[in-house]
Amino acid sequence: MISLPSGTRIWLVAGVTDMRKSFNGLGEQVQHVLNDNPFSGHLF
Incomplete structure (x- = not known):
């Protein structure tokens, strides 16, 4: 787990x-579509 x-x-x-x-x-999709940082620690 x-x-x-x-x-x-x-x-x-x-x-x-x-x-x-x-x-x-x-x-780049995370940055432009979600307006979030791909290195934020969240899972995409």
Whole structure:
């Protein structure tokens, strides 16, 4: 079982995601679509 710190948010997408974008492309999506920092400690 994975233990997460309290306050960690888990974000799930309800739709299609292009996994070919790699980590950099998906991190950009987090910044522009969710207006969040991909290094915030939350799970996307």
